[in-house]
Amino acid sequence: MTAFLQRLGAGTLGITERVGRGHLFLLHVLGGFPGLLPRFGLVMKQIYASGVLSLLIVAVSGLFVGMVLALQGYNTLVDFGATESLGVVVSLSLVRELGPVVAALLFAGRAGSALTAEIGLMKATEQLSAMEMMAVNPLHRVVAPRLLGGIIAMPLLAAIFSAVGILGGYFVAVGLLGVDEGAFWSQMQAKVDLYEDIANGVIKSVVFGFVVTWIAVFEGYDAVPTSEGVSRATTRTVVHASLAVLGLDFILTALMFGDE
Amino acid sequence: MPEAWVRIRGLHYARGEQVIFDGIDMDIPRGRLTAIMGPSGTGKTTLLRLIGGQLRPDAGSVEVAGQNVSALRSKALYRLRQRMGMLFQNGALLTDLSVFENVAFPLREHTRLPERMIRDLVLMKLHAVGLRGARELMPAQLSGGMARRVALARAIALDPEMVMFDEPFTGQDPISLGVLVSLLRRLTDALGLTSLMVSHDVQESLSIADYVYVISEGQVVEHGTPAALRRSTSPWVQQFLQGQSDGPVPFHYPAPDYRADLLAEAP
Numbered sequence: 001m002t003a004f005l006q007r008l009g010a011g012t013l014g015i016t017e018r019v020g021r022g023h024l025f026l027l028h029v030l031g032g033f034p035g036l037l038p039r040f041g042l043v044m045k046q047i048y049a050s051g052v053l054s055l056l057i058v059a060v061s062g063l064f065v066g067m068v069l070a071l072q073g074y075n076t077l078v079d080f081g082a083t084e085s086l087g088v089v090v091s092l093s094l095v096r097e098l099g100p101v102v103a104a105l106l107f108a109g110r111a112g113s114a115l116t117a118e119i120g121l122m123k124a125t126e127q128l129s130a131m132e133m134m135a136v137n138p139l140h141r142v143v144a145p146r147l148l149g150g151i152i153a154m155p156l157l158a159a160i161f162s163a164v165g166i167l168g169g170y171f172v173a174v175g176l177l178g179v180d181e182g183a184f185w186s187q188m189q190a191k192v193d194l195y196e197d198i199a200n201g202v203i204k205s206v207v208f209g210f211v212v213t214w215i216a217v218f219e220g221y222d223a224v225p226t227s228e229g230v231s232r233a234t235t236r237t238v239v240h241a242s243l244a245v246l247g248l249d250f251i252l253t254a255l256m257f258g259d260e
Numbered sequence: 261m262p263e264a265w266v267r268i269r270g271l272h273y274a275r276g277e278q279v280i281f282d283g284i285d286m287d288i289p290r291g292r293l294t295a296i297m298g299p300s301g302t303g304k305t306t307l308l309r310l311i312g313g314q315l316r317p318d319a320g321s322v323e324v325a326g327q328n329v330s331a332l333r334s335k336a337l338y339r340l341r342q343r344m345g346m347l348f349q350n351g352a353l354l355t356d357l358s359v360f361e362n363v364a365f366p367l368r369e370h371t372r373l374p375e376r377m378i379r380d381l382v383l384m385k386l387h388a389v390g391l392r393g394a395r396e397l398m399p400a401q402l403s404g405g406m407a408r409r410v411a412l413a414r415a416i417a418l419d420p421e422m423v424m425f426d427e428p429f430t431g432q433d434p435i436s437l438g439v440l441v442s443l444l445r446r447l448t449d450a451l452g453l454t455s456l457m458v459s460h461d462v463q464e465s466l467s468i469a470d471y472v473y474v475i476s477e478g479q480v481v482e483h484g485t486p487a488a489l490r491r492s493t494s495p496w497v498q499q500f501l502q503g504q505s506d507g508p509v510p511f512h513y514p515a516p517d518y519r520a521d522l523l524a525e526a527p
Contacts, residue, residue: 122354122355125350125352125355126348126349126350126352127352127353127354127355129309129314129348129352130346130348130352130353130354130411131354132312132314132341133312133314133341133344133345133346133348134341134345134365134366134369134414135338135339135341135342135366135369135370136365136366136369137334137338141369
């Protein structure tokens with residue numbers, strides 16, 4: 001019994017300490033943001049690494065998700081004779097929910113794991129130590145541009161996911177199922193609100209981008225500097241970031257759309 | 261002897277249960293080449309990290325250029341580090357940058373020199389280590405020895421007052437070894453550099469060092485000029501200098517009796 005309590009206590013202390021460390025780490029990294037303004041090239045490089053290089057997987061997934069949404073939506077709507085609303089169903093699902101969430105999950109798997117592995121290996125090969133000895137703060141030079149790059153790239157990826165998804169839905173609905181093209185677009189235009197739907201979706205994806213990248217860079221920076229340590233950290237990034245995205249999505253959805 | 265650039269007094273440092281340094285006093289003179297020697301695992305690299313302020317001593321003090329390193333706030337520590345260079349054991353080159361950009365890195369971070377001047381400076385440093393022609397290569401394309409030479413060029417890029425070399429000779433072929441040994445000596449003399457070298461290559465170290473510290477088991481076992489060290493009567497120092505397997509220093513990590521260990525039941 002005592003042993004169990006001891007383990008429980010040690011576990012809780014361990015988690016609390018790590019959470020604390022993660023927040024202190026974030027504070028130091030944010031301190032490096034103002035210094036990035038005159039050297040925005042560093043951030044651009046990271047937007048390319050985590051954003052542009054994730055484009056293919058995000059676009060392809062978006063296309064298929066949109067196509068499936070149209071198929072499934074059609075089957076339900078056709079019973080009510082409301083297939084003209086298919087455009088609204090597809091676009092609202094994508095813009096409000098699936099765009100930000102699925103893109104963030106893909107982002108965690110594609111870019112988050114890469115960030116953790118990169119920073120973890122930089123630590124293991126003493127590159128971060130070498131920077132410190134060259135009087136360059138690695139939190140400002142290495143971590144800050146990656147965090148900001150992730151925050152900027154994520155909403156763009158989510159937007160592309162939604163846009164490609166809507167196109168996929170259009171091909172299936174109009175091309176395959178024979179839904180009226182004019183109705184598909186005009187209903188969408190009438191029902192999707194710029195602030196209520198699109199802005200809230202963008203806010204979600206900014207929050208997800210921030211959290212996923214924060215977890216990824218922290219896990220890399222905090223990794224045990226061995227091959228095993230880096231591999232564990234990479235796994236943790238994907239698991240923790242995905243769970244965080246899903247949990248936060250519920251909270252954000254409740255806050256944004258809970259009172260409708 | 262010139263004044264000390266690094267002054268270490270009563271240094272204690274432990275990693276968990278393991279005591280690495282148990283009250284060490286050391287003076288690294290300005291403008292000289294000092295070698296710190298000792299068997300593997302005696303904490304030579306740890307000592308360099310303590311001097312560079314990456315680790316904090318448990319007790320005692322490390323003074324660099326008259327400033328107590330462990331008491332410095334991070335801004336002041338970073339300012340002090342601009343006056344030191346360090347060559348890491350494996351080079352620690354930034355793998356996403358080319359050889360040229362690696363050497364240019366400290367210049368770009370700390371100066372606002374025009375691109376032309378940066379190029380000239382980088383090529384001069386690379387020429388000194390014989391790798392001007394390798395400027396376009398990426399670190400992954402370099403051998404271990406070449407990577408260490410690029411790292412050396414990077415360590416002296418800002419013309420620091422002191423450079424710390426962590427095992428500079430390991431993995432060098434005989435030709436680059438010879439060049440590197442004389443380069444270290446010439447750098448020290450020509451730039452008035454305070455050089456601190458950690459090594460267990462006895463002959464190379466003794467041939468160029470002005471002063472030598474030998475450490476083992478957390479203590480300074482012997483120190484003096486290479487000539488004085490060769491004359492040392494300490495059996496420990498003689499065993500180390502001549503690389504004998506038999507002597508006061510055990511080759512084996514502490515272990516139970518060999519025979520009893522082999523005959524014991526497997527767990």
